[in-house]
Amino acid sequence: MSESSPVKPTLLTLHTDPAFVDPTNLQGVAQELGAAAALAEREGWLEGMVNQLPDYIYAKDLEGRFLFANHAIVVNNGLDHLSQLVGRTDFDFLPHEAAQMATEVERRVAETGIPDFGCEELAFRGEGERWLMITRVPLRDESGTVVGIIGASRDITAQKSAERLAHFLADHDPLTGMANRSLLDRKLKLTVKAAEVGGGGLTLAFLDLDNFKLINDSLGHSVGDQFLKVVATRISELTSDQGSIARIGGDEFVIVLENMDPESCSIRLSEIKKAISDSVMLGGVEVRATCSIGVASYPVDGKTAEDLLASADMAMYRAKELGRDGIVQFSSDMAASARRKLSRTDELRQALLRQELVLHFQPQVDVKKGRIVGAEALVRWNHPKEGLVLPGDFISLAEETGLIVPIGDWVLRTACLSAKAWQDQAIGPIRISVNVSARQFQETGLTETVATALKESGLHPMWLELELTESLIMKDLVGSVAKMHELEKLGVKLAVDDFGTGYSSLGALRRFPLSRLKIDRSFVENIPHDTDDMAITSAIISLAHKLGLEVIAEGVETEEQARFLIESGCDEIQGYLFGRPEPDTIFLAAITNCGR
Template identity: 45%
Template structure:
């Protein structure tokens, strides 16, 4: 009896677990689970009946007819299949539950009494009508309870395992109760004979087969269900992981990884949506192209990590100052685009002014107080373009106009800007062509010792022999070269060519000359400057003291600590340092004292009106006194008259440079001038 109740419990638990598996899987797999579950549950219920029969004792030999026994098993399987099918339907009304309980209960009762009939008793078994009816009623009630419980527990709700075990105990006791009530209803007259005792299966063999097969089937069914549940759990986890990964991939495809703003792809989609809406509803919108002024210098001097943090802060300020329905996107680098719906261009001007003020406020990144500004170009739909490409190009042209007009502001697009943008694009292409095909030239302007007018060195000045525009001065192309980064390879070429020419002059005997080479702000912040200078000196076997690198005062003072590091590295290398355009910046005397420079060049603006303006003379005198007190050589450039020359000598300038003394010229022309004029080449 204990084993029969255990079998009933196992069969009930297996049925509940199978119901959950059928409900949670695909339709095709559900059919397989329904078939397997029906067999396992039917065998379990049938086995409970025959194990219970083994507990029954009569003082005669007993056996079971094979045909009826198998028929009772088939009835149990069919009843189980119906139950599993019913609990996996979308709905289970009370009427459906009642009908299903009656049908399944009748099936279980039929299985029980068919199994009893398999003994083929003569005379036949007599049944107490009241207990017989009670056993059928218990079968119907147990079936109803089983179907309702299985229907409720088919979903994996919280604490489902404990609930399922408790429900299986109730169902097992109900099924056992039906069996033993039916056995109590049966009575065997004195002298009854079991007709299947000789031709049927003996109880011993039946017990062995039933117990082994039942436990094996139930164990396999449960193990398969558990393994499938674990596999489904892992599959579900994998599916969730894939969903998260897909979501991240979508974000990466449409979102800038650094600032989390929409990227170019998503911007194009938003822009297309705004264009369709504007066409449909006859509205206007503005496209703002934003470029940060001063970002490259920060990025190069303090590193990309600080630059990235700065871009994140800028993005936050942009998002804060636009409406939720507007779009702010990052195209890459320090370029941003903002899309806003407007009624009038003045609305865009208000937002642009707000953005300029917000971005212009100081930033504090890793204890660095940083300041950048915004150059903004604005195009309006439909006046400035009817396609996404036209609006972007025209806003970009307006942004470049803002940069050319002093930066830190905004401009609306005008048709003339396209011409300027086209010219600038052509200039960039021409610069690349010039680098590749050797169109650059160096002219050299002599530097004279003030007391005796002898040449003590030259300054290398860049020129561009343009194939159609002729000889161009640096003012015509340096700004574009710096903005595009082309100034770095151009500067490398200048240094290499100047050192090559210096090697040639030293071989001719001009061993005391110094070659002065200008460094742009972009070159100065390049991390490979010192290594490149050292490699170039080594290439041409020049002593470091034969080279002087000129850095403007504003460049040196832009980030004093970084400048100190770079200049110190160059000074340790043995190269002389000159502070160019002195007097135009805001130098701190404390920093000037610390800079490892050996020369100050007075800005030509003070020399121009030197003879007529007493203030300029006083400034030059003060600079000379300051420089000499710091043991610096003082150079005056832009000397164009004899009066200027005489006055600068009297003020104590050490070196003079200007058109009066010699224009920038090619090396061969410089040599001819030296022979024809009264110049004394120092050291020759």
């Protein structure tokens, strides 16, 4: 293009939507620009339209000099007017490498006459690095000769940032920035392979915070999140040289230590455990938590990434079982124990479906009336191979696996049906007591479950008593009070089970809508030999009566124990002295024979 006959491009074909210039239409736009000299009088309003577009529209000659650019390009190059841009090249505005790349693409388009659609390029505009989606087509004059290029580009920086964030979050925990389970699985497989080939040491630790839920529940999730960040930082500081870390769950972390001997690993993990236990001030509150760590070593405890994770996980749970705040190395017996637990859990789940659970009833005797006034419903498992399995052998597993909720619901329904059946057989009204587990009590639908059991059985609410453990109701005072009032509105009675084993006081019980206290068997079993237990028992009975509560003592097995309790004013007694837990038919026979 000669200097005596410059081509000043003008856009004639535009989309009515100013948000985007269609790249596929740029070839036609280029042809119209070639005829722009004959239509110069329209330049004013056409340029005005182009200048409203947020996308960058420009034209260059064959030397790469700007012939035209809309307002968006002028502004994003930090200029005040188009005249400051015309005649200059990308080398005047961009780093040399970026300018060189743009020039090569534009030269190829001009030489071949073939448009370049949808090219992503990193550019520098104004405040810094920007990503652009650029389309370039040949600019032709009236004769069809290529005299330059015309381009349109859109700023896709925000889109690229979103893509980078999405890519990061696919492999990282958004709260701590650590690797997540997905990235851990991939990296751990490579690490195990490297250890297999190179023979280096590899230790995997599974770390779980102890009672982290209490921090969330008492201080709020915001403080809980802050504490997790602190924990992540402390672990990272102690593993950055020879290890890596991932957060794979709410309060679960996995630590991978490489090329360290067992003693060094043990020391490092002890340092991590100690660092986590150090308190920190968050929101004006001192926050502290311990952790349980399970350890597995390659290749002894697992030859694959999956096996190492499983072994460390089992060891961590053993640390929990041993009292928390500890470090446990995996051993082969843990795998056998885990298999037994898994098998037992499946058996228990099938027991519900096959109706292998049964209820036994233990009488509760009114000492003044001298007759049976109530019964506690106690679940048993009629195992097809093992016979009658007592609750001590499966209730803790049910609690751990969550099966306690359907089991508890079944006990409640069955107990209500039994009590109503007794009444229908002219035995007379007998109060039925049912234990409510911690998991059941936490269920939002507990009140509805109780109401349904009463409705389906036809049992009047006054003959149903729900026993709640002392530690359960004291764990969340506000929530416990609210839920207990809901249950009270149904008309059922509420009792505190195992009183004296927790950390509440009789005064604190004023807040709860209770009708009775049950003195724990641990205070009864040493009567009359332990004077301290006798004094505590007498005090509980006396103070409970002052609060308007009745008292029942469980675990009564001797005449001496019964005599002392009666003399101390205990209202009811339950224990082997008056009857063991028995099936429905035997319990009914006992009531009939003794005339209640």
